[in-house]
Amino acid sequence: MSGDPRVRIEGVSHRYGAVAALEDVSLDIADGEFVTLLGPSGCGKTTLLRIVAGFERPSAGRVLLAGEDVTGRPAHKRATNMVFQRPTLFPHLDVFANVAFGLQVAGVGKADQRARVREALELVRLEGYERRRSHELSGGQMQRIALARALVNRPKVLLLDEPLSALDLKIRLDMEVELRRVHRETGATFVYVTHDQREAMALSDRIAVMNAGRIEQIGAPTDVYRRPTSVFAAQFVGDANVLPVDVVEAGDEESTVQLGDTRHQVRCPRPQPGPAWLVLRPEAVEMRAGTPEETPGTLQGIVRDVAFRGTGFGCRIELPALGAQVKAEGRGATPPFDVDDEVGIDWRPESCWLLPRERGDDTPPPPVTSEPESDPAQARA
Amino acid sequence: MSPGRFTGLVTVAGMLFLWLPLLVVVLFSLHTTASLSFPFDGFSLRWYERISESPEVRAAARNSLVVATSTALVTLVLATLAAYGMSRSRSRWRAPLSLLFFLPITLPGLFIGIALLIAFSRLEYSLSLVTVTVAHLVYVFPFFFLLARAALERLDPALEEAAADLGATGWTIFRRVTLPQVWPVLVGAACLAFALSFDEFIITFFVVGPDPTLPLFIWSSLRRTIDPSINAISTLLLAFTVLLFVVTFALTSWGERRRRGTVDPLVLTGAQEPR
Amino acid sequence: MSAVAEPPAASPARAPAPRERGLRLGPVLLTLPAALTLLLFLIAPLAAFAVYSFLTGSLYEVSGPLTLENYREIAQSELNRKLARNSLIVGLLAAVSSVVIALPIAYWLRYTTSRTKTLVLFLIVASFLASYLVRIYAWRTILGAEGVINSGLGALGIVDEPLTFLVFNRFAVTLALVHIYLPYVILVIYAGLGPLQPAYLEAAQDLGAGWVQRWRRVVLPAVAAPVGSALLFVFVLSAADYVTPQFLGGTASVMIGVQVQVAFQGTGDYAGGAAISFALLAGFLVCYGLVALGLRLARLDRLRFAS
Numbered sequence: 001m002s003g004d005p006r007v008r009i010e011g012v013s014h015r016y017g018a019v020a021a022l023e024d025v026s027l028d029i030a031d032g033e034f035v036t037l038l039g040p041s042g043c044g045k046t047t048l049l050r051i052v053a054g055f056e057r058p059s060a061g062r063v064l065l066a067g068e069d070v071t072g073r074p075a076h077k078r079a080t081n082m083v084f085q086r087p088t089l090f091p092h093l094d095v096f097a098n099v100a101f102g103l104q105v106a107g108v109g110k111a112d113q114r115a116r117v118r119e120a121l122e123l124v125r126l127e128g129y130e131r132r133r134s135h136e137l138s139g140g141q142m143q144r145i146a147l148a149r150a151l152v153n154r155p156k157v158l159l160l161d162e163p164l165s166a167l168d169l170k171i172r173l174d175m176e177v178e179l180r181r182v183h184r185e186t187g188a189t190f191v192y193v194t195h196d197q198r199e200a201m202a203l204s205d206r207i208a209v210m211n212a213g214r215i216e217q218i219g220a221p222t223d224v225y226r227r228p229t230s231v232f233a234a235q236f237v238g239d240a241n242v243l244p245v246d247v248v249e250a251g252d253e254e255s256t257v258q259l260g261d262t263r264h265q266v267r268c269p270r271p272q273p274g275p276a277w278l279v280l281r282p283e284a285v286e287m288r289a290g291t292p293e294e295t296p297g298t299l300q301g302i303v304r305d306v307a308f309r310g311t312g313f314g315c316r317i318e319l320p321a322l323g324a325q326v327k328a329e330g331r332g333a334t335p336p337f338d339v340d341d342e343v344g345i346d347w348r349p350e351s352c353w354l355l356p357r358e359r360g361d362d363t364p365p366p367p368v369t370s371e372p373e374s375d376p377a378q379a380r381a
Numbered sequence: 382m383s384p385g386r387f388t389g390l391v392t393v394a395g396m397l398f399l400w401l402p403l404l405v406v407v408l409f410s411l412h413t414t415a416s417l418s419f420p421f422d423g424f425s426l427r428w429y430e431r432i433s434e435s436p437e438v439r440a441a442a443r444n445s446l447v448v449a450t451s452t453a454l455v456t457l458v459l460a461t462l463a464a465y466g467m468s469r470s471r472s473r474w475r476a477p478l479s480l481l482f483f484l485p486i487t488l489p490g491l492f493i494g495i496a497l498l499i500a501f502s503r504l505e506y507s508l509s510l511v512t513v514t515v516a517h518l519v520y521v522f523p524f525f526f527l528l529a530r531a532a533l534e535r536l537d538p539a540l541e542e543a544a545a546d547l548g549a550t551g552w553t554i555f556r557r558v559t560l561p562q563v564w565p566v567l568v569g570a571a572c573l574a575f576a577l578s579f580d581e582f583i584i585t586f587f588v589v590g591p592d593p594t595l596p597l598f599i600w601s602s603l604r605r606t607i608d609p610s611i612n613a614i615s616t617l618l619l620a621f622t623v624l625l626f627v628v629t630f631a632l633t634s635w636g637e638r639r640r641r642g643t644v645d646p647l648v649l650t651g652a653q654e655p656r
Numbered sequence: 657m658s659a660v661a662e663p664p665a666a667s668p669a670r671a672p673a674p675r676e677r678g679l680r681l682g683p684v685l686l687t688l689p690a691a692l693t694l695l696l697f698l699i700a701p702l703a704a705f706a707v708y709s710f711l712t713g714s715l716y717e718v719s720g721p722l723t724l725e726n727y728r729e730i731a732q733s734e735l736n737r738k739l740a741r742n743s744l745i746v747g748l749l750a751a752v753s754s755v756v757i758a759l760p761i762a763y764w765l766r767y768t769t770s771r772t773k774t775l776v777l778f779l780i781v782a783s784f785l786a787s788y789l790v791r792i793y794a795w796r797t798i799l800g801a802e803g804v805i806n807s808g809l810g811a812l813g814i815v816d817e818p819l820t821f822l823v824f825n826r827f828a829v830t831l832a833l834v835h836i837y838l839p840y841v842i843l844v845i846y847a848g849l850g851p852l853q854p855a856y857l858e859a860a861q862d863l864g865a866g867w868v869q870r871w872r873r874v875v876l877p878a879v880a881a882p883v884g885s886a887l888l889f890v891f892v893l894s895a896a897d898y899v900t901p902q903f904l905g906g907t908a909s910v911m912i913g914v915q916v917q918v919a920f921q922g923t924g925d926y927a928g929g930a931a932i933s934f935a936l937l938a939g940f941l942v943c944y945g946l947v948a949l950g951l952r953l954a955r956l957d958r959l960r961f962a963s
Contacts, residue, residue: 055858075861088859091959092877101873102863135960142962153863385867388764392776395761399783399838402794405804409797417797418807459690466686478687481694487889489896491913492933495920496701499930502716503704519698522690551682580787583899587920596789603793603903612797615790622785630778 004067006031006189007052007157012061014047021047022058023213029191031156034183036192036200039210040236045193046161048210052191053159054078065157081150082159086166087142089134095121095145096130102153120152121145123182140171144178151186160192164199176202197237201225209233225281231355234279235367241280241326242364244357247273254349260321262299265349275357277364282314284351285328287337288344298344301326306335317343403619410612417609428613438614441598448510448594449578452517453571456525459518461567464529465555469541486523490583493519498587508590516588517578524577525570532566533559565636569629576622576629709934713927726931736932739912746826746911747895750833751887754841757834758886762845763875767854784839792903795832799823799904824906832904833894841886848882849875851961880956884947892940912936 007029014022022044029035037045050056052063054075062071070078081102089098097104099120100113108116121127124144134142143163150158160179164172180203183190194200200207201221209217209224209232217229228234231242248263249256250273255266257278266278288295301317304325313335315328326345330336337343409417413425432438463482467475485493497516501508536559544558582596589597595618602611709726711718730736765773798804799822806818822828852875860874876883898913905911912932919929951957 053862055861075858076864076866080862082859082862084855084859086855086962088853088855088962090856090860090874090877091961092880092956101860101865105864105869105873134962149863383769384764384767388760389768391757391760392764395757395838395842396776396779398757399835400779402791402798402835403783403786405798406790406794409804416802418802418804419811420807459693463687463690466683466688468683470683472684474684474687478684478691481691481699484694485698487892489893489913491896491898491916492702492705492937493698495916495929495933496705497697498920499704499708499926500697500701515697519694522694526690576785580785580789582787582789583897586899586917596787599789599793607797611793615787615793618787619790622787623782626782626785630781 008064010062012058014058034190034205036204036207038200043210044213049193053082080157081155083163085162087146095132099149120148124148157189243278244362245278267349268354271354275359277355277357279353282327282329286346295344298346303337303341407616410616412609415608428609441593441595444592445595449575451514452578453575456574457571460525468533482526483523494584494587512588516584521574525574528570532563565632569633572625572629576625709930711927713925716924718926743895743911747891749830750894751890753834754890758841765846766849780839826909828904837890844882844886848879852878
């Protein structure tokens with residue numbers, strides 16, 4: 001039926017013994033979309049992907065592909081294909097036989113196989129590699145072959161489980177370009193899993209930020225970045241300074257918040273008065289040199305660390321009055337400040353965001369480090 | 382990729398297939414009558430009493446013990462040295478030596494036994510427990526070698542290099558760095574060698590002299606009458622070797638756990654190199 | 657040239673770097689005692705054995721000159737051909753049966769997450785240690801006309817007369833041989849499955865392969881080499897077996913190993929026995945070669961799986 005989303009995940013929950021890996025997750029993915037499940041290890045993203053692929057059967061809930069309930073169907077009977085974290089190319093077969101594997105299983109004729117394999121290899125820019133063996137390929141090449149092996153079957157839905165995490169950084173960046181191109185050229189629906197938020201933002205049409213088995217926020221990368229709906233999302237997607245403030249005046253367009261001694265304007269529509277979290281991205285922090293007298297209306301701070309980054313610099317500024325640290329980023333060839341300089345911190349009203357806060361909750365939770373470890377599902381291998 | 386029900390069933394069937402016949406032997410060793418068929422008339426230890434009183438059984442058991450102990454000890458020395466040498470060397474002789482060391486496993490016992498028989502008769506050396514020990518040595522060697530070499534290759538070479546850098550020479554390194562790490566596996570392998578020697582029949586058949594080992598004694602008993610006393614001897618033989626294996630298993634897994642904090646069954650059985 | 661700072665001078669008279677020590681001739685010499693022992697007690701006897709096959713045999717003795725007579729006699733002997741055929745069949749049956757039974761068990765062991773895995777491994781390795789003779793004896797008492805099976809069936813009233821087809825035939829011999837070698841085959845295949853991570857099987861399943869296709873296209877190729885070596889191992893040892901056929905085989909299923917044993921301990925025809933043995937050995941070598949060649953040609957002999 002034309003109205004159905006390409007992939008519908010309905011109320012899916014999954015437990016491993018006593019551990020809940022997923023709690024009542026629902027998500028619709030439209031045809032041709034590139035959706036990323038983003039989250040730290042253990043958040044359930046890989047489990048969810050494997051449930052869509054058919055390798056796990058959810059403890060509760062349904063999975064529908066193009067309107068059809070496939071929850072009970074095993075993986076080899078679903079119209080999905082997956083690219084795994086490691087290439088898993090079959091070492092006893094050459095590239096042609098690897099890529100043609102799905103076609104051979106389905107009984108496609110030899111001539112068709114040859115044509116489609118050639119097409120798939122062209123798609124990943126590895127024409128002519130048919131006779132090579134996997135031990136002759138580099139990591140990046142192997143993943144591209146794995147991609148070809150999945151795409152040659154013309155799946156409606158392509159599932160990718162952190163396919164770039166085992167590759168070197170430079171190759172990863174090139175592969176991101178390739179993935180975007182392949183997505184455009186094939187028009188297939190991509191469901192991508194990663195813990196790398198930069199990768200997620202670069203590739204996706206929509207990002208589903210996951211934490212502890214639930215989807216915290218779904219939206220376009222710019223939305224998730226500029227308007228996070230939770231502290232977790234704010235800290236996980238991009239770097240964030242999260243400061244405890246009090247909303248003293250709540251307006252329709254602009255509001256006033258109190259932070260320590262100073263007041264600032266925030267362009268965030270109709271927040272509740274009272275305690276809130278102020279989310280400030282490092283690149284939005286403006287630093288002005290000088291003593292408190294020279295920089296009125298700003299937060300007073302002392303520079304504690306300066307790091308040169310090639311494209312710019314990063315600073316850590318301690319705010320003694322608040323007992324907090326703020327990260328700042330800026331462009332420029334030379335960092336304008338040195339360690340132990342006195343600075344004033346300020347920002348523009350439209351460059352920040354407010355999130356609800358419990359009274360008495362004064363320290364933001366520490367950001368979850370996204371280590372490239374896999375969830376329990378993969379740890380069994 | 383969880384295995385399905387079918388493979389699980391075959392596994393259960395396989396375990397039953399492997400162990401039921403042995404358990405039947407054990408069962409009938411406790412039979413009150415001399416019959417080896419159903420119906421089962423009741424339990425009794427009379428057959429065990431009978432064999433424990435038999436001087437021939439005691440002599441055969443003692444012979445097996447002597448042979449097995451000698452085999453285990455000599456193999457321990459020879460195979461440990463060989464395994465250590467192989468694992469620490471990059472000589473081009475490694476391949477042919479490896480072939481030589483594994484040869485006894487690949488040859489049917491018939492050939493090894495007869496070859497030795499010929500050798501001893503040529504040398505006019507009469508058959509005795511000594512010839513049996515020699516034969517067992519040859520047979521058991523590859524098993525010990527395999528386990529020892531696997532264990533030695535698993536060790537971190539950096540430890541020995543550090544010792545060498547600090548001025549220690551070969552024997553000292555072996556004694557103070559290598560041995561403390563691998564001795565559980567070596568003792569386990571020695572137990573295995575002992576058990577294999579104790580059980581051995583096919584080669585022993587050709588090189589045994591007037592003093593039989595326990596399996597040889599069972600064989601000659603079979604020629605006379607088949608009664609549950611044979612079951613009793615067999616049960617004791619079985620129990621003894623299984624017990625030895627349990628000791629081996631415990632020792633090697635304790636050693637493995639000490640080294641790595643975890644136990645990998647594959648590595649323990651020597652069936653695979655650790656990754 | 658501008659002065660470039662020199663690294664500090666090396667300290668004098670240091671011991672050679674550890675890496676160099678690793679390359680010295682020394683370690684290999686440690687293998688000498690073992691190598692000499694085996695050369696003395698295995699290779700030399702086998703050589704003598706080989707020489708015997710070219711001499712003339714008579715009553716526990718041999719005498720020169722060198723001759724091919726023994727081999728010619730074997731080639732022409734009707735009896736030997738029959739025995740060889742029988743050994744071949746039993747060997748193949750035992751080898752194939754062991755592998756076929758071992759494959760599902762090894763698969764279960766490799767991929768199960770159940771806690772009984774260690775118990776099963778223990779059972780397999782422990783059964784490995786049961787003496788050859790005890791096993792033969794066990795099967796004899798179980799399969800015989802008054803054995804456990806027959807008496808059990810009789811007591812349950814299922815049969816009136818004992819089933820005689822159970823023992824003293826090829827079936828009994830094969831059964832006992834499978835019982836002996838199954839543990840080893842299971843372990844070899846289990847080890848062979850080690851590198852085949854579950855991800856490979858999942859990838860195959862994702863590409864549409866049900867269990868039949870997965871076995872055919874992924875599992876079996878991955879373990880082709882271990883399976884090949886296990887088949888050879890069981891075949892060679894079974895075909896040359898001389899105890900099992902005597903004990904469980906009956907008159908119609910004598911095997912060639914028996915012939916050899918009889919030659920050496922019965923008739924005393926050392927030369928003839930030696931000739932049969934080495935003809936057998938030559939046959940086995942050919943089999944090894946064929947299997948190795950086959951694996952090499954199919955490029956299944958040295959698979960490297962990504963870890």
